Amino acid sequence: MSDDIKYGLAGVVTDDTAISKVMPETNSLTYRGYPVQDLATQADFEETAYLIWNGDLPTAPQLADFKTQEKAERGLSADLLAVIAKYNRDAHPMDTVRTSVSFLGQEDPETEDSSPEGLYTKSIRMLAKIPEMVAADYRHRKGLAPIGPDASLGFSENFFHMCFGEVPAPAVIKCFDISMTLYAEHSFNASTFAARVIASTTSDIYSAVTGAIGALKGPLHGGANEAVMHMLKEVGEPANAREWMLTALKEKRKIMGFGHRVYRSGDSRVPTMTDAFKAMVDIIDTPEAHKYWEMSRILDDTMVEAKGIYPNLDFPAGPAYYL
Numbered sequence: 001m002s003d004d005i006k007y008g009l010a011g012v013v014t015d016d017t018a019i020s021k022v023m024p025e026t027n028s029l030t031y032r033g034y035p036v037q038d039l040a041t042q043a044d045f046e047e048t049a050y051l052i053w054n055g056d057l058p059t060a061p062q063l064a065d066f067k068t069q070e071k072a073e074r075g076l077s078a079d080l081l082a083v084i085a086k087y088n089r090d091a092h093p094m095d096t097v098r099t100s101v102s103f104l105g106q107e108d109p110e111t112e113d114s115s116p117e118g119l120y121t122k123s124i125r126m127l128a129k130i131p132e133m134v135a136a137d138y139r140h141r142k143g144l145a146p147i148g149p150d151a152s153l154g155f156s157e158n159f160f161h162m163c164f165g166e167v168p169a170p171a172v173i174k175c176f177d178i179s180m181t182l183y184a185e186h187s188f189n190a191s192t193f194a195a196r197v198i199a200s201t202t203s204d205i206y207s208a209v210t211g212a213i214g215a216l217k218g219p220l221h222g223g224a225n226e227a228v229m230h231m232l233k234e235v236g237e238p239a240n241a242r243e244w245m246l247t248a249l250k251e252k253r254k255i256m257g258f259g260h261r262v263y264r265s266g267d268s269r270v271p272t273m274t275d276a277f278k279a280m281v282d283i284i285d286t287p288e289a290h291k292y293w294e295m296s297r298i299l300d301d302t303m304v305e306a307k308g309i310y311p312n313l314d315f316p317a318g319p320a321y322y323l
Contacts, residue, residue: 015196019052020185028268031185032056037272040181046070046155048181049127053120066124067154073128074149074158077107081136081146089141093134094217098210100133101126105206112204122205131155135162156180171283175276179317182269191216219256227256228318232292232299241298249306257315258303266310273313277320284323292319 006012020031029036032051039048043057050058050066058066076084080103087096104126105111110118128149136146147162156177157167167173186192195212199205216222235244248255281293296319303309 014188014193017187018055020187022187022268026268027266029186036182036269040178040269040272043181044154044156045177045180045184048184052185053123069124070128070155071149071151073125074132074151076129076132076136079107080104080133084133084136084146085140087137087140092217093137094213094223096137097130097133098213098217100137101130101206101213102210104129104133105204105210108206111206114202114204119205126206126209127155131159132162135159138163169283171279175280175283175320178272178276179320182273182313183317190218190221224256224312224314225318225321228314229322231256232295232319235295235299238291238294238298241295242302245299245302246306249303255303257318258311259309267312269313270311270316273316273320277316277323280320280323289323292323 018032020029020036022029026035031039031048032055034051034057039051043051046067047057047063050063080100083103084096084100087099108122108125110122113119113122132146132149139146147165149158150161153161153167156173160167160173160176188196191212194215195208198208198211219227235241245255277296278293281289296316300311300315303311
């Protein structure tokens with residue numbers, strides 16, 4: 001019977017989706033038929049979110065209305081902010097955001113409304129509130145008071161405002177916005193699958209998203225970009241990079257940020273995110289920033305040369321987020 005087990009659910013079809021697809025002929029990920037690299041560079045994240053939920057890109061009035069809805073849902077309750085203030089400052093950020101989403105679910109009087117309209121409203125609600133949960137937790141770790149949302153700012157600008165009390169240069173905002181679009185959707189990835197299993201029991205959407213965050217935390221899924229940055233810090237210097245990679249391969253170590261179960265000729269999102277990573281290097285323009293860029297190039301080249309395995313989105317995203 002063991003021969004019939006589909007390890008990792010390989011080859012198991014549970015459902016289909018019209019939201020995203022990898023086009024084999026171009027090796028390109030699409031959202032609702034639009035190449036993701038085009039969306040990342042030519043649209044903002046709010047447009048991408050609208051597209052994923054509604055099936056097509058918004059008109060100017062539709063986008064304005066969507067942004068108005070998102071801004072109207074911003075703001076956390078005093079109770080939730082008080083809970084965040086009690087978090088262990090050394091806890092993993094995915095643990096704290098998971099708990100915050102769960103708390104939001106138990107205080108939302110509309111939690112059990114699973115009508116299409118109710119689910120859509122709560123989706124926008126989480127889109128608006130989760131960035132503030134992350135920002136409030138970030139500031140708590142540093143012993144700082146939370147900063148509330150600013151309705152005059154767009155999604156990505158507002159996130160930086162809530163974290164740091166200021167909005168960086170538009171070029172930095174664009175790099176972050178690009179990453180949000182590239183990570184927005186990938187069909188039946190592990191966290192989406194986890195959420196759908198929970199939702200299929202007719203549980204509420206907050207329970208589904210809480211479970212999805214738990215899956216996303218894993219270093220083989222969402223935690224991979226964080227693991228890439230830990231790897232770069234372990235390598236230390238560009239002069240060490242080639243030998244580090246060859247040794248890791250010889251020892252059969254798990255090397256984060258390389259390979260993908262779907263893409264065989266390289267992750268189509270990587271060039272766009274790599275450009276954003278390089279943009280951040282040039283914006284920061286410190287020896288440390290350039291060091292991480294050089295190390296990344298050497299590690300990438302060595303892996304491709306030695307194994308023919310290409311980087312995935314997490315490889316450039318980890319150091320880009322760090323910068």
